Amino acid sequence: MAQNGKAGDETPRGDQRGVSRRGFLTSVGTGALSVAAASKIAAQPLAPTEVLDAHEMSKITLHINGRSKEVLVEPRWSLAFVLREKLGITGTKIGCDRGECGACTVLIDGIPRYACLTLAVETEGAEIVTVEGLMNGEEIGPVQQAFVEQDAYQCGYCTSGQIMAAEGLLRASPDPSLAEIQHNMSGNLCRCGTYPHIFAATQRAAELKRGGGGES
Amino acid sequence: MRSEPDRPYWVEGEPPETPQQQVQQEPWGETKVVGKPHARVDGYERVSGSAVYPADITLPRMLYGAILRSPHPHATVTGVDTSAAEQMPGVHAVISAFTPDDEATRPHSEFIRSQLFNPTCRYEGEAVAAVAADDPYVAHDALRAIDVEYEVHPFVADERKALEPGAPLVYERGNLGREPRTYERGDVARGFAEADVVLEEEYRCECEIHTPMEAHGCVAKWDGDSLTVWESTQGVYNVQTGVAAALGMPLSKVRIIGHYMGGGFGAKLQAGKYTTAAALLAKKTARPIKITLTREETYLAVGNRPPANMRLKAGVKRDGTITAFEFAGSGTGGAYGTGGASSLDWVVRDLYLCPNVKTELTDIYINAGPSRPFRAPGHPQGAWALEQMMDALAAAIQMDPVELRLKNIPSVSQGREGAPPYTTTGLSQCLEDGSTAFRWRETKQQIERAGNGGHIRRGVGVAAGLWSGGAGGPPCTVIIKVFSDGSINLNMGASDIGTGTKTIMAMVAAEELGVAPEAIQIEHADTGTTQYASASGGSKTVPTESPTVRAAAIDVKRQLLALAADELEVAVSDLTLSDGKVVNTTDPSQEVEISRLRSLQRRRSITGIGYRAPNPADKATCPFAAHFCEVEVNTRTGEVKIVRFLGAHDSGRVMNRLTYQNQVFGGITMGIGYGMTERRILDVDQTGKMVNKNWHDYKLATALDVPADMTCVPIDVADDEANIAGCKGIGEPATIPTAPAVANAIHHATGVRVANTPIDPSMLVQAIATAREGD
Numbered sequence: 001m002a003q004n005g006k007a008g009d010e011t012p013r014g015d016q017r018g019v020s021r022r023g024f025l026t027s028v029g030t031g032a033l034s035v036a037a038a039s040k041i042a043a044q045p046l047a048p049t050e051v052l053d054a055h056e057m058s059k060i061t062l063h064i065n066g067r068s069k070e071v072l073v074e075p076r077w078s079l080a081f082v083l084r085e086k087l088g089i090t091g092t093k094i095g096c097d098r099g100e101c102g103a104c105t106v107l108i109d110g111i112p113r114y115a116c117l118t119l120a121v122e123t124e125g126a127e128i129v130t131v132e133g134l135m136n137g138e139e140i141g142p143v144q145q146a147f148v149e150q151d152a153y154q155c156g157y158c159t160s161g162q163i164m165a166a167e168g169l170l171r172a173s174p175d176p177s178l179a180e181i182q183h184n185m186s187g188n189l190c191r192c193g194t195y196p197h198i199f200a201a202t203q204r205a206a207e208l209k210r211g212g213g214g215e216s
Numbered sequence: 217m218r219s220e221p222d223r224p225y226w227v228e229g230e231p232p233e234t235p236q237q238q239v240q241q242e243p244w245g246e247t248k249v250v251g252k253p254h255a256r257v258d259g260y261e262r263v264s265g266s267a268v269y270p271a272d273i274t275l276p277r278m279l280y281g282a283i284l285r286s287p288h289p290h291a292t293v294t295g296v297d298t299s300a301a302e303q304m305p306g307v308h309a310v311i312s313a314f315t316p317d318d319e320a321t322r323p324h325s326e327f328i329r330s331q332l333f334n335p336t337c338r339y340e341g342e343a344v345a346a347v348a349a350d351d352p353y354v355a356h357d358a359l360r361a362i363d364v365e366y367e368v369h370p371f372v373a374d375e376r377k378a379l380e381p382g383a384p385l386v387y388e389r390g391n392l393g394r395e396p397r398t399y400e401r402g403d404v405a406r407g408f409a410e411a412d413v414v415l416e417e418e419y420r421c422e423c424e425i426h427t428p429m430e431a432h433g434c435v436a437k438w439d440g441d442s443l444t445v446w447e448s449t450q451g452v453y454n455v456q457t458g459v460a461a462a463l464g465m466p467l468s469k470v471r472i473i474g475h476y477m478g479g480g481f482g483a484k485l486q487a488g489k490y491t492t493a494a495a496l497l498a499k500k501t502a503r504p505i506k507i508t509l510t511r512e513e514t515y516l517a518v519g520n521r522p523p524a525n526m527r528l529k530a531g532v533k534r535d536g537t538i539t540a541f542e543f544a545g546s547g548t549g550g551a552y553g554t555g556g557a558s559s560l561d562w563v564v565r566d567l568y569l570c571p572n573v574k575t576e577l578t579d580i581y582i583n584a585g586p587s588r589p590f591r592a593p594g595h596p597q598g599a600w601a602l603e604q605m606m607d608a609l610a611a612a613i614q615m616d617p618v619e620l621r622l623k624n625i626p627s628v629s630q631g632r633e634g635a636p637p638y639t640t641t642g643l644s645q646c647l648e649d650g651s652t653a654f655r656w657r658e659t660k661q662q663i664e665r666a667g668n669g670g671h672i673r674r675g676v677g678v679a680a681g682l683w684s685g686g687a688g689g690p691p692c693t694v695i696i697k698v699f700s701d702g703s704i705n706l707n708m709g710a711s712d713i714g715t716g717t718k719t720i721m722a723m724v725a726a727e728e729l730g731v732a733p734e735a736i737q738i739e740h741a742d743t744g745t746t747q748y749a750s751a752s753g754g755s756k757t758v759p760t761e762s763p764t765v766r767a768a769a770i771d772v773k774r775q776l777l778a779l780a781a782d783e784l785e786v787a788v789s790d791l792t793l794s795d796g797k798v799v800n801t802t803d804p805s806q807e808v809e810i811s812r813l814r815s816l817q818r819r820r821s822i823t824g825i826g827y828r829a830p831n832p833a834d835k836a837t838c839p840f841a842a843h844f845c846e847v848e849v850n851t852r853t854g855e856v857k858i859v860r861f862l863g864a865h866d867s868g869r870v871m872n873r874l875t876y877q878n879q880v881f882g883g884i885t886m887g888i889g890y891g892m893t894e895r896r897i898l899d900v901d902q903t904g905k906m907v908n909k910n911w912h913d914y915k916l917a918t919a920l921d922v923p924a925d926m927t928c929v930p931i932d933v934a935d936d937e938a939n940i941a942g943c944k945g946i947g948e949p950a951t952i953p954t955a956p957a958v959a960n961a962i963h964h965a966t967g968v969r970v971a972n973t974p975i976d977p978s979m980l981v982q983a984i985a986t987a988r989e990g991d
Contacts, residue, residue: 055305076353085351090272091265093478095429096511100911103429131265140264148259151874154882155714156262157429157478163263178924186919189911191429191479192714193885195919196926197878 060124064089065133073120080104080115083130091131091160095189102188105161105168106130112168112187131160134167142208143167143201152201154192162188166202175206235827241763241770243936244869249727250941251932253874256719257733258712267476270448271508273435279308281497281507282355283490284345284362285517286337289583289904290371290384293335296345297363304361306354309500312345312362317496322462325486327553328586332462332492337366338386338551339585340905341516343489348497348505371583371904375548375556376525378580386551386581393553393579399565400574401630407540407572411531413612419528419601420972423896424521424889425514425914426590430478432518433508436494443495444471444744447487450480450713451751456743458487463495471744474711481886482589483519484713485751515909519588520896522547522556524597528564532609536623538570543601546578549587556580556587559594562684563602563952565631566838567643568624573631583904589753591883592683592948596890596955600973603679603956607963616660617678617960618651621842629836631684639837639938642866642931646842647680650864653929654844660964668965671851674859675965680842681952686867686945687837687938688759692828693747696725696768698776699821702796702810704729704736706768709749710761711741715947716875717757721765723872724941728769730793755839755945758871762941764828772824779815779822780808829939837938839867840931841949843884843957849965854981856962858888860925865949868935869942877928879946884926887954889917892974 057072064087073082080097083089083106092115095103099117106115107129134141143166146152153159162185169176169184176184181202190198244250261267286293298310311317313333323329330336333343345362349355370384377383378391385391408414434447443465449455452472460470477484490507498505509518524547531539545560561575610617625644628635651657656676663674695707706725712718718740722733739746749761773793780798781788790802798813800806816822831837844862849855863880870876893915897908908914934942955973963969968983 074353081352084272085274088274089265090268093269093430094271094508095431095478096911098511098910098912100511101429131263135264140260144263147263148255151255151716151878153262153714154716154878155429155477155479156267157269159262160265182919182924189429189916189918191427191481191886191916193882193917193922194878195885195917195922196881196924198919199924 058121060121062120062123062128063126064128065130075119075121077120078116079106079118079120079123079128082120083115089130089132093157093160095158101158102165103158103161105164105188107164107168110168110171112165131163134163143170143205146201146205146208150197150201150204152194152197154194158188158190162190162198166205169202170206170209174210176202241767241940243934243940243942244727247727249723249733251870251873254719254723254733254872255874256716257722257738258718269430269476269478270435270446270474271430271433271478273446273506275435275437275504278435278504278506279348279350279501280352280355281346281348281494281505282352282359283343283493283507283513284359284364285513286340286342286344286366287905288337288366288368289340289373290369290386291337291366292369293337293344293364294367295365298345300363301347301358301361304354304358306350307347307358308503309348309497310345310358310362311493311496311500317500322492324462324489325458332489332496339516339583341513341585343493343517346493346497348501373582373584373898373904374900375523375546375580375582378548378582386583391581393549393556393581396576396578398576399561402572404540404542404572404574408529408531410533411539412534413609414529414531415605415608415612416527416529417605417608417971419526419604421524421597421600422894422973423523424590424894425896426481426483426519427514427911427914427916428479428481428483431509431511431514432484432488432490433506434491434494435504435506436491436498437504438498442469442471444473445491445495446473447491448477448484449474450477450484450711450753452711452741452743453709453748454485454751455487455491459491459495462487462492471742473744474741477711477713480713480753481591482593482753485589485753488518511911512909515906515914516585519590520585521590521593522549522587524557524560526560526597526601528601528605530605530609532613534613536613536615536620538568538624540572541570543575545576546580548580548582548584550584551581552586553579554587555593559684560598562594562631563598563681566629566684567602567680567682568621569626570624570630584898591886592952595681595683595948595952596887599679599681599952600956600959603681603953604959604969604971607677607960608969616657618647618656621680622647629838632836634834636834636836639832639835640866640868640933640935641840642933643680643682643840645931646840646864646866649931650842650844650862650929651678653864653927654862656844659846663964673849673851673965674846675849675961675963676844676846677957677959677961677964678842678844679953679957679960680840681949682838682840683755683945683948683952684838686755686759686839686948687831688756688828688945689831690828692749692760692764694761694764694768694826695747696772696824696826697821698772698810698816700811700817704731705739706736706765707739707746708761708765709741709743709746710757711752713752715752715757715879716872717752717761719875720758720871721761724762724765725769728766729773731796755948759868759939759941759943759945760828762871762943763939764826766826766941767829768824768826770824771826772822775822775824776810776813776816779813783814784808831939832937835937837935837944839865839944839946839949841865841953843953845957845961847958847961847965849962849980851966851984854977854979854984856892856975856980858923858958860923862927862929863950864929864931865946866931866933867946867949868933868938868944870930870932871941871943873930876930876946880928880950881926883947883950884954885917885922887951888922888958890951890973891955891958892921893917893976895974
């Protein structure tokens with residue numbers, strides 16, 4: 001899960017007015033809106049300080065692709081929904097909205113996560129990177145470049161998620177074996193069936209990254 | 217739907233036609249651009265996140281629509297109370313069969329005509345009401361607040377029991393879709409009498425769901441009495457026709473845009489009820505509406521590949537001559553006449569030489585979602601039966617299964633009226649080149665010599681196939697414009713559904729006009745601004761569009777060279793286009809940049825028009841394929857590991873080596889899912905509902921289920937008689953022989969023949985155990 005503890009750390013990147021992160025999560029948990037949030041509270045029991053209505057909008061600050069954005073959200077809104085419909089960052093796709101396909105994969109603190117299973121409020125304080133965040137201005141990054149070269153897509157709808165999964169893998173393991181690639185890419189479905197090209201693209205991306213093809 | 221393949225399943229009504237082209241068009245010789253591997257012209261958009269899919273669109277004041285669906289497989293809606301939903305904050309409109317917006321009977325497809333919200337729900341997932349709200353969360357809250365009164369009826373959810381006496385009726389007239397269709401040539405009784413070996417087997421394929429990554433959906437927006445719809449579709453003109461008919465509007469007032477779309481596989485060849493609902497909600501609220509179906513809805517209401525029950529009897533002589541096939545197939549398109557058994561028998565009729573063939577197809581109604589065309593309708597099912605039977609026949613006469621197939625290669629399409637010759641057939645070459653590249657004989661011998669001891673067993677399998685479509689055809693119009701600076705614009709109505717259509721068409725235009733593909737700017741898939749094209753489906757986009765694009769390029773080139781000939785005072789026949797210049801072939805020092813042509817400067821632009829010429833009369837054009845695979849079976853657990861796969865394909869001229877291979881691998885991957893994991897499970901006894909309407913329980917092949925070792929062997933022979941680009945389709949044939957190739961490999965490994973899809977571990981381990989008991 002997202003690194004919630006970061007909310008109160010010493011390097012706040014935005015204004016942290018309003019309900020505190022921890023207090024906010026507590027109130028969400030009280031509203032029984034999020035199993036994930038509730039389980040965190042179980043781990044760190046704190047008395048609820050405030051109870052929010054399910055539909056009450058809260059202002060949160062999200063750190064997306066190196067920029068801070070203040071956004072009003074309902075506690076039940078997924079990160080994928082907020083990215084796409086509220087912030088217009090539509091590279092992140094929704095295929096199932098229930099954590100089965102990986103089309104919504106983004107990096108949260110460097111780790112590939114399903115944005116459809118992540119509440120926007122959970123990610124306050126975390127570094128979120130979407131496929132747009134792999135760009136250097138108008139230039140595509142090495143993983144993106146490798147996907148073009150190897151034709152590692154057809155319809156392209158799962159592609160952003162595949163690219164983010166590959167990016168996450170290569171950040172953790174710069175020279176992965178084929179088996180490692182197959183395993184790490186198995187959380188991302190491709191109905192067009194381009195997996196063999198995705199494997200090749202991931203290998204090629206590793207080369208590009210090692211060869212100074214540009215760090216993203 | 218007819219079983220005659222000459223009437224393509226995507227064409228409704230009269231056979232189409234287009235005007236005659238003025239210029240004589242010769243086949244290509246050697247090509248410079250076409251056939252090479254070329255990265256996609258829209259690759260940047262697809263990897264950067266900047267490609268805008270319909271689900272990505274947000275318009276000012278846009279609202280979100282959602283659809284309430286029947287939870288019952290068979291029920292009558294007797295009342296819909298929307299008052300609570302309407303009063304919820306953020307809800308702007310609610311429509312149902314009981315609101316004035318939906319009094320009319322509308323056509324929803326060639327087969328379905330009813331109110332938009334049909335009070336008679338014949339399948340789980342039939343639309344009952346729709347809402348428009350500020351966001352999708354509120355829209356779904358509102359759906360839950362709608363109170364529907366259902367009169368629930370008995371249902372039938374298993375087509376194998378639907379014709380039994382006393383079965384609940386989908387329609388009062390009965391559950392038989394229509395009189396079974398029969399086909400016969402020769403005399404099967406005589407054929408079986410002549411055979412040395414006669415085998416008979418029953419096969420079943422489970423229902424498969426398309427589940428493209430982008431769920432079906434659209435954005436609808438009115439400007440006065442004109443409607444614009446951004447639709448996730450394979451064919452903007454199909455959707456235009458459907459929406460105009462459903463709303464009673466002129467075609468000119470309905471503009472459909474479909475630049476990017478997240479997969480279809482046949483499920484997005486038509487407008488959906490959701491499109492009509494979006495338009496009605498947009499009208500009612502006077503605001504744009506976006507509807508994206510939920511994943512669960514896509515399992516219920518927007519199509520499937522019907523389940524197939526097949527019986528095949530086959531006769532063969534010791535020398536490998538096939539003497540007779542007798543085939544009976546039944547299937548269900550669900551609750552509507554959408555073609556439950558369509559084309560199930562086609563490969564039996566057409567793939568191998570056989571003088572005596574008899575087939576019968578039966579369509580049955582059940583209370584389940586209507587089928588839609590799915591990547592080669594009927595063919596993977598028929599191949600599942602035929603190709604396993606070929607394997608069994610080969611074993612029975614102790615002949616290599618590749619050899620048996622090679623002994624029975626037809627040069628004519630026997631299944632068609634008059635048995636017309638194929639323009640080309642590469643079936644032999646697919647089998648020969650494929651088996652060589654796969655090292656078929658060596659691997660098979662090696663496995664057999666080593667003996668299959670232990671619980672990990674190896675095996676190899678082969679299967680072949682053909683696609684009855686794949687020729688493409690009229691109507692299609694393409695326009696190519698050359699601007700005064702020499703830059704080029706290509707205008708076509710076709711959708712690029714991920715198959716690389718835009719890239720291939722840029723390559724075709726580039727080939728003819730002597731420029732790089734990147735120099736071609738493409739406008740496409742917009743009924744408001746681009747030319748007519750039929751939907752991208754049935755492996756017909758490339759063989760339809762490529763010759764049309766080439767014809768348009770030839771037309772514009774002819775005009776350019778005529779202008780240049782006047783200015784240079786040389787004969788037109790001496791001129792050609794190269795690197796953006798007009799060059800004199802007799803004196804290469806004489807050349808002029810296109811942008812320097814004075815007459816072009818004065819005209820500002822020159823336009824060439826291409827029309828798709830008709831296909832050759834009295835000929836059949838089909839792509840062919842042979843698939844080879846190697847498996848390892850764990851006989852203790854029933855798990856199958858597919859070690860490697862090879863697809864050898866004759867689809868005429870290879871247009872783009874890179875996307876061609878991608879299509880082949882994609883077809884194999886989908887075929888592995890079809891054979892190994894995919895299955896719609898209906899609770900046939902208790903509720904009639906689908907119990908696995910999600911990707912967790914309905915499992916697609918993942919990165920762990922396909923071998924990284926996949927090979928594509930193109931039989932790159934131009935079919936110049938078929939069309940002036942020499943190409944046939946590739947998308948469909950790539951998935952037809954896959955599943956039986958796996959089944960045959962499993963049989964080779966274990967001696968167990970699995971006649972039903974999917975071959976999941978629990979089924980296989982049981983079959984292995986049963987076979988062992990029989991030993």
